[in-house]
C-alpha cells in the first residue's frame with residue numbers, strides 16, 4: 001500500500017521552501033509535525049496496517065519525517081539570517097560616537113574624614129559606638145555635670161524637642177550611654193551629628209563631632225597626651241602640639257589641644273589669627289562627678305575624654321576655608337574628593 005508517496009514529500013518540502021519568515025516556518029512545522037500535524041496523523045495509521053507492510057511503512061514514515069525536520073531546520077536558519085541582516089540594515093549604528101559618560105558618586109569629605117579618624121582610633125584599640133541624635137537632657141547635660149545654669153542649656157543654643165528631650169548639642173552623651181552599658185577598662189570613640197541653634201560664616205545648625213573616652217585604673221593625663229599626640233601625628237604628620245588649660249564641666253583638669261598652623265607652620269597668618277596655632281579639640285580627665293553619675297567607683301577608676309569637630313579637622317586636612325562648602329552640595333566642590 002502506498003499511503004506515503006513521493007507527492008506527499010514534495011508538497012511538504014514545497015510548503016517549507018515557500019515560507020518567507022520565521023513565523024511562517026513555525027506554522028508549517030506545527031501543521032506537519034505538531035500534535036495534529038499531517039505526519040503525526042500518518043503515524044497513527046500504523047495500527048491499521050498489516051504486519052507484512054508495517055516495516056516498509058515505518059521506514060518510509062521515518063525517512064519522510066527526517067527529511068521534513070532537516071528541511072525545516074535549514075530553512076529556519078536561512079530565514080533567521082535574512083531577518084537579522086535586514087534588521088542590521090535598518091539600524092544605523094555609529095560606532096565612532098563617543099560613549100555616554102557615567103557619573104560616579106563618591107563619599108562626602110565629612111564621611112571620608114569620619115572613616116579616616118575611626119580607622120586611626122580603631123587601630124589604637126578604640127571601640128566605635130553611636131548614640132541617638134534625639135537625646136535626653138539627663139544624658140546631654142545632667143550626667144555630664146553641666147549645671148542648670150550653664151549657658152549651653154539655654155533655649156537659644158539648644159533645639160528642645162520636649163522639656164527633657166533635645167537634639168544633642170554634642171557627642172558627649174554617648175560617653176554616658178557607653179559607661180552605663182560597659183564596665184572599665186575600655187576605650188571608645190563616638191562620631192556623629194550634633195545640633196546647635198547657631199548660623200553664621202563659621203557655624204551651621206548641624207555639624208559633626210568625634211568623641212573619645214578611655215576609662216580604667218591608673219589612667220593619667222600622660223596617657224591622654226600620648227594618645228592624642230599620636231593621633232595628631234597620624235592626621236597632620238610630624239607637627240608641634242600644645243595643651244592649653246581650659247574649662248569643661250565634665251572634665252577636670254580640662255585642656256584645649258592646639259596643632260601648629262598647617263598653613264604658616266607657626267609663623268602667623270590669617271587662618272591662625274597670627275598665633276601660629278590652631279585649636280583642634282577639647283579634652284581632659286573625666287570629672288569624678290561624671291563617673292559617679294553612671295555608678296562607677298571614682299576612687300578606683302580614672303579616665304580621659306576628648307571631643308573634636310569633624311568639619312574643622314576636614315578643613316585643615318584638605319585646606320578648605322569655607323565651612324558652608326560642606327553643606328551646599330555643589331558637585332564641583334564634591335567631585336574634588338572622589
Ligand code: DAH
Nearest residue numbers: 170172282283284305306307
Ligand atoms: N563636648 C564638648 C563640646 O561640644 C567637646 C569636648 C570637650 C568633649 C572636652 C570632651 C572633652 O569629651 O573632654 O564643645
